[in-house]
Amino acid sequence: MSDASAAGETATEPADTVREGLPRRAILVLGTGLFGLGLTVGGYGAVVPVLVERGVPADVAGAGTSAFLLGQALAVLPADRLTRRYAPRSVAAGGFVLAAVGAALLASTTVAAVLASRALVGLGQGAAFVAAMIHVGRLTTGDDTATAQGLLGAGFTLGFAVGLAAGPGVIARLGTVAPALVSAAVVAVGGVGALALGRATSSWGVPSVEGYLRALREPVAATLALGNAATFGFLIVAGTWYADLLAGAAVPATAVLVGFALATVAGRAAGGVLAARVGEAATVGWSLVGQTVVLGGTAAAVAADRPSLVAVGVVLTGLGFGVPFGPLFALAFTEIAPDPGVTLVGMLVVGNLAALAYPWLVGRALVATGTFAVGLGAMAVTVGGVALLWTRTVGLARH
Numbered sequence: 590m591s592d593a594s595a596a597g598e599t600a601t602e603p604a605d606t607v608r609e610g611l612p613r614r615a616i617l618v619l620g621t622g623l624f625g626l627g628l629t630v631g632g633y634g635a636v637v638p639v640l641v642e643r644g645v646p647a648d649v650a651g652a653g654t655s656a657f658l659l660g661q662a663l664a665v666l667p668a669d670r671l672t673r674r675y676a677p678r679s680v681a682a683g684g685f686v687l688a689a690v691g692a693a694l695l696a697s698t699t700v701a702a703v704l705a706s707r708a709l710v711g712l713g714q715g716a717a718f719v720a721a722m723i724h725v726g727r728l729t730t731g732d733d734t735a736t737a738q739g740l741l742g743a744g745f746t747l748g749f750a751v752g753l754a755a756g757p758g759v760i761a762r763l764g765t766v767a768p769a770l771v772s773a774a775v776v777a778v779g780g781v782g783a784l785a786l787g788r789a790t791s792s793w794g795v796p797s798v799e800g801y802l803r804a805l806r807e808p809v810a811a812t813l814a815l816g817n818a819a820t821f822g823f824l825i826v827a828g829t830w831y832a833d834l835l836a837g838a839a840v841p842a843t844a845v846l847v848g849f850a851l852a853t854v855a856g857r858a859a860g861g862v863l864a865a866r867v868g869e870a871a872t873v874g875w876s877l878v879g880q881t882v883v884l885g886g887t888a889a890a891v892a893a894d895r896p897s898l899v900a901v902g903v904v905l906t907g908l909g910f911g912v913p914f915g916p917l918f919a920l921a922f923t924e925i926a927p928d929p930g931v932t933l934v935g936m937l938v939v940g941n942l943a944a945l946a947y948p949w950l951v952g953r954a955l956v957a958t959g960t961f962a963v964g965l966g967a968m969a970v971t972v973g974g975v976a977l978l979w980t981r982t983v984g985l986a987r988h
Contacts (some may be wrong), residue, residue: 611737612728615786619721620744620910622685622779626714627748628772629692630657630825633707633849634832635756636701636765639698641833649700651952653707654829655945658822660711661718662941668716669934672723678786681720685780688713690771696766715941718745719933722918726787736861739915746824746911748775750850753828754843803864805830810932812975812982813940816873816917819880822944823968824853824910829948831903834961838896846903856911869916870986877976880909884969920983947971 603739633653664684671680676807689707725737752772759768824986831849863872887902921932951964 591725612725612739613735615725615728616737616740616744618683618779618782618786618910619717619724620741620779621782622681622717622747622776623721623741624683624748625692625719625772625775625777625779626688626710626855627745627750628752628775629688629695629710629769630714630745630761631749631752631754631828632756632772633657633695633770634753634828634830635760636695636698637829638702638757638833638836639760639765640700640703644700646900646952647833647955651948653703653949654825656704657707657711657714658710658941658945658948660708660713661715662711662938662945664712664715665719665934666939668719669714669931670724672720677724677727678722679785681717681724682780682783684713684716684718684720685776685783686713688717688782689773691774692776693769695772696769698765706932708927715937717779720730722933723774725919734919736865736915738918739857739861742821742914742918746853746914748772748858749787749824749828749854750847753832754846754850757832757846758843804857808982810935811939812978813917813920813932814936814981815943815975816877817936817940818943819877819972820873820910820917822940823865823947823972825876826944826947826951826968827906827910830951830955830961830964834891834899835903838899840896840900845900845903848900849907852904852907853911856908857914859908860915863912864916864919864943866978868986869920870983872916872981873913873920874976874979874983876909876913876971877979879975884965884972888962888965889959890963891960913919 594831613633637647637650640653641647667758668680668684682961691706691711694706694709697703697706720740722738725741726734729737752768756768831846832842833847860872860876883902883905887899887906890896890898890902918933918936947964949970950967951961953969954963955961957963
């Protein structure tokens with residue numbers, strides 16, 4: 590069903606169609622909302638130490654991120670189906686509004702408010718993220734798709750980076766109310782702006798629920814999903830715990846977090862360039878291999894109490910999380926995957942569910958062992974397994 594026949598649309602309304610180049614206005618508007626989402630997600634890393642200092646167990650504090658990932662996983666399938674009946678811009682706007690409410694709730698640091706906040710942000714981001722990706726995916730083709738997806742991801746990552754790096758200092762000076770309301774306002778601006786975008790035309794049909802499940806049984810689609818877990822999912826896990834990891838190390842924590850933040854943003858931009866030169870599959874596959882080495886080395890540095898090496902490892906993981914994003918999601922719009930929307934749903938559902946246990950696991954390991962080495966080591970082993978699976982299913986050739 591095309592958007593022209595969807596409820597709330599008119600046949601005479603101007604429609605954006607696939608054309609050469611990037612849909613800059615859509616990227617700017619949707620990227621603004623995603624930037625606000627990044628602010629609240631990245632800023633949660635600064636809230637975790639506040640919760641722990643108030644006596645909340647570390648694994649419970651980490652469960653806030655698990656609630657966020659679960660919310661995303663629950664939202665993406667309904668969001669994809671809605672984009673086939675209504676304009677993706679409208680679905681994105683609804684997701685941004687829901688996430689703005691969740692972001693505002695982080696003004697309170699009671700356990701109930703925090704968990705509710707993270708769940709609502711996850712639900713809203715799941716809807717907005719899918720709709721934004723589909724909107725620009727319908728307007729681009731070829732290498733432009735990887736670049737556009739990477740730029741949208743860079744909007745989120747830039748906000749994530751700012752929230753992660755600035756969060757500890759801002760919360761120490763102003764408390765949690767001001768940053769919560771600012772991030773909520775930015776998300777809401779993206780939601781209002783999304784409604785003013787032109788329609789993205791499409792003839793995608795509405796698959797059955799069985800169609801989504803059937804697609805996930807395809808090895809390539811399942812591997813793309815696990816790739817999302819090892820990149821975007823683990824980025825969220827790292828953002829939850831890096832501020833706490835660096836707080837006890839003899840390094841300038843703020844400078845390291847800024848370096849990590851800049852590395853994630855630079856990685857998103859570099860991913861599109863690398864994909865154009867060597868192909869999306871090779872870019873993602875080799876990034877996973879490199880990230881395995883970096884996470885493993887960082888875990889070893891933590892165990893050996895080498896703070897300078899820990900700082901270097903933290904920054905380098907930012908590149909590892911950033912580079913694969915655009916190419917990974919661009920592969921969902923190529924011939925190696927089934928229906929792009931179905932593939933996106935699988936990537937986000939499986940990716941988020943696969944990463945779901947890790948925020949809690951890292952906190953649980955910290956409580957049990959007093960070190961982050963075990964949690965980081967578990968992440969390294971997981972990324973290595975995904976890298977091996979990637980080479981066997983997707984491969985490293987250009988698609």
